Amino acid sequence: MNEFDLIHRLTRNLPANQALVSGAGDDCAVLDLGLGDRYVLFKTDAVVEGIHFKTDTPPQKIGHKALARCLSDVAAMAGTPTAALITLGLPPNFDPTTVESIYEGISALARRYETAIAGGETTTNPERIFISVALLGTVAKNKCVHRSGARPGDAIFVSGELGGSLSGKHLEFEPRLREAQWLADAFPPTSMIDLSDGLAGDLRHILTASGVGAELLSDSIPISRAAKLHARVESSAKPPLLAALTDGEDFELLFTIPSSNAVAVLDKWKKQFPGLRLTCIGRITAARGLKLRDKGGLREIGLRGYEHFTKPEQS
Amino acid sequence: MNEFDLIHRLTRNLPANQALVSGAGDDCAVLDLGLGDRYVLFKTDAVVEGIHFKTDTPPQKIGHKALARCLSDVAAMAGTPTAALITLGLPPNFDPTTVESIYEGISALARRYETAIAGGETTTNPERIFISVALLGTVAKNKCVHRSGARPGDAIFVSGELGGSLSGKHLEFEPRLREAQWLADAFPPTSMIDLSDGLAGDLRHILTASGVGAELLSDSIPISRAAKLHARVESSAKPPLLAALTDGEDFELLFTIPSSNAVAVLDKWKKQFPGLRLTCIGRITAARGLKLRDKGGLREIGLRGYEHFTKPEQS
Numbered sequence: 001m002n003e004f005d006l007i008h009r010l011t012r013n014l015p016a017n018q019a020l021v022s023g024a025g026d027d028c029a030v031l032d033l034g035l036g037d038r039y040v041l042f043k044t045d046a047v048v049e050g051i052h053f054k055t056d057t058p059p060q061k062i063g064h065k066a067l068a069r070c071l072s073d074v075a076a077m078a079g080t081p082t083a084a085l086i087t088l089g090l091p092p093n094f095d096p097t098t099v100e101s102i103y104e105g106i107s108a109l110a111r112r113y114e115t116a117i118a119g120g121e122t123t124t125n126p127e128r129i130f131i132s133v134a135l136l137g138t139v140a141k142n143k144c145v146h147r148s149g150a151r152p153g154d155a156i157f158v159s160g161e162l163g164g165s166l167s168g169k170h171l172e173f174e175p176r177l178r179e180a181q182w183l184a185d186a187f188p189p190t191s192m193i194d195l196s197d198g199l200a201g202d203l204r205h206i207l208t209a210s211g212v213g214a215e216l217l218s219d220s221i222p223i224s225r226a227a228k229l230h231a232r233v234e235s236s237a238k239p240p241l242l243a244a245l246t247d248g249e250d251f252e253l254l255f256t257i258p259s260s261n262a263v264a265v266l267d268k269w270k271k272q273f274p275g276l277r278l279t280c281i282g283r284i285t286a287a288r289g290l291k292l293r294d295k296g297g298l299r300e301i302g303l304r305g306y307e308h309f310t311k312p313e314q315s
Numbered sequence: 316m317n318e319f320d321l322i323h324r325l326t327r328n329l330p331a332n333q334a335l336v337s338g339a340g341d342d343c344a345v346l347d348l349g350l351g352d353r354y355v356l357f358k359t360d361a362v363v364e365g366i367h368f369k370t371d372t373p374p375q376k377i378g379h380k381a382l383a384r385c386l387s388d389v390a391a392m393a394g395t396p397t398a399a400l401i402t403l404g405l406p407p408n409f410d411p412t413t414v415e416s417i418y419e420g421i422s423a424l425a426r427r428y429e430t431a432i433a434g435g436e437t438t439t440n441p442e443r444i445f446i447s448v449a450l451l452g453t454v455a456k457n458k459c460v461h462r463s464g465a466r467p468g469d470a471i472f473v474s475g476e477l478g479g480s481l482s483g484k485h486l487e488f489e490p491r492l493r494e495a496q497w498l499a500d501a502f503p504p505t506s507m508i509d510l511s512d513g514l515a516g517d518l519r520h521i522l523t524a525s526g527v528g529a530e531l532l533s534d535s536i537p538i539s540r541a542a543k544l545h546a547r548v549e550s551s552a553k554p555p556l557l558a559a560l561t562d563g564e565d566f567e568l569l570f571t572i573p574s575s576n577a578v579a580v581l582d583k584w585k586k587q588f589p590g591l592r593l594t595c596i597g598r599i600t601a602a603r604g605l606k607l608r609d610k611g612g613l614r615e616i617g618l619r620g621y622e623h624f625t626k627p628e629q630s
Contacts, residue, residue, distance in 0.1 A: 116338065
């Protein structure tokens with residue numbers, strides 16, 4: 001049973017109440033606590049030694065990544081972070097200096113986004129460091145962007161460049177909070193998600209939640225230098241396009257907007273965020289499924305993106 | 316370096332912002348999100364296999380304990396829980412039925428206190444189950460009880476009976492949410508905490524936060540049947556009084572109220588909660604330190620409660 005099957009099984013019949021606007025199935029849980037025209041966003045995310053970082057990863061970067069993942073989820077709903085709590089599971093022989101450095105990485109990022117670190121706790125996890133971050137934020141009710149609003153005809157956009165994140169970016173990425181808030185004001189997305197599982201996987205979350213399909217343009221997908229370099233120097237590496245579709249941990253914004261706004265958003269984004277690429281990579285279709293258009297025609301990207309893509313069915 | 320030293324070192328200079336009313340150093344972090352006359356309470360707490368429960372602990376009880384610990388912290392500030400997120404670290408060979416049963420234990424308790432389970436995530440923790448719960452609640456600003464308000468002359472009360480929790484109660488305890496809310500309305504405590512580290516340790520948290528001392532009456536401390544039984548059948552066990560002072564995981568309420576209300580609260584509590592004992596165990600003093608009065612006179616309970624108590628300095 002994989003993570004998604006398990007989560008589906010666990011979240012079928014969870015207790016709800018009047019405050020819960022939406023729970024599992026979006027980047028953050030959304031709560032209405034009676035805060036006037038704002039919702040509260042609520043998110044937890046964990047990083048584990050040997051899984052999400054290595055034993056020799058610089059501890060500031062571990063802390064940065066732990067908080068940045070949660071901030072990226074708040075960004076995906078166009079929210080503003082407020083406060084975080086840090087849960088640290090530590091082996092009994094932990095080095096206090098390492099733990100302080102993890103906190104420095106967390107704190108430096110928190111200060112940049114005016115997020116309070118409201119405390120937390122330490123406990124024992126004998127074999128490895130386990131860090132769980134809980135984050136609270138808020139968002140104006142009429143600016144909150146869900147995964148479920150994509151409509152046929154919408155243009156699909158992605159920020160930055162994709163693939164090869166494990167060569168470094170996954171420890172240093174900047175959560176796209178400012179970009180997402182600007183979008184929600186200037187060109188409200190119909191749907192948005194942050195890229196953690198890879199473009200193909202995360203776009204599928206939007207398609208499922210919205211009940212639509214998509215067609216991506218192979219040539220337009222922005223491939224990172226890291227993914228290209230990796231494919232060049234290592235013969236067993238994924239082809240760069242496949243890396244961009246499936247590597248994961250990009251932590252860029254993937255969103256849809258009505259196609260009538262497509263040219264304007266590209267133009268204004270370039271002026272607003274000259275250092276960060278924005279690319280239109282395809283469009284939402286009424287027909288279900290995720291397809292990729294290239295010189296050979298239109299190919300289905302199957303449910304298990306990787307396998308099906310390397311052995312595509314011709315359409 | 317122990318947990319308290321580390322937390323002190325980590326929490327000296329954390330990022331704050333205007334929303335943060337109080338962070339580390341109370342049972343929950345307190346946030347003012349602009350919710351009229353209410354604060355938001357924010358808490359995380361983790362339980363780890365082999366530390367807080369055994370591999371053969373019934374999974375429903377694991378789930379119950381994981382959520383109940385957080386609810387107990389919201390109770391300690393006289394708050395009302397709203398929503399929780401569950402982070403599950405699981406070994407790769409986890410049994411889905413076990414995980415579902417953990418969620419059943421969480422959900423049954425959540426329903427009892429109208430708390431939404433707003434989602435969460437699963438990740439890999441190869442060697443053992445690690446469960447971190449993040450909880451949001453609210454509390455009326457004028458009813459929120461901190462650790463820092465105890466004043467000389469206040470009477471000290473504790474709910475329930477103490478010691479021996481590990482023989483079963485730590486997996487089944489009921490968070491004292493209703494009792495705490497009733498207190499906050501009827502006899503507002505000047506300070507309150509939930510008993511997780513043991514009476515001596517947790518009372519010391521109140522004394523430190525309030526800048527006061529305390530004198531406990533040895534004969535009045537309510538000792539659980541489990542602690543007495545344990546001392547009788549196992550020669551190496553702590554004496555029952557020491558167990559009640561230091562065992563931990565009682566998850567009862569420890570609070571102070573002005574002594575003028577002491578008789579009235581005992582009287583009204585008995586009518587309100589006939590199944591749950593309430594005991595006055597001593598009083599707050601201007602002189603710092605934690606002292607225990609018994610037939611032999613007044614003895615200091617040292618910083619390392621256990622050792623000093625077994626070799627008391629006569630006063």
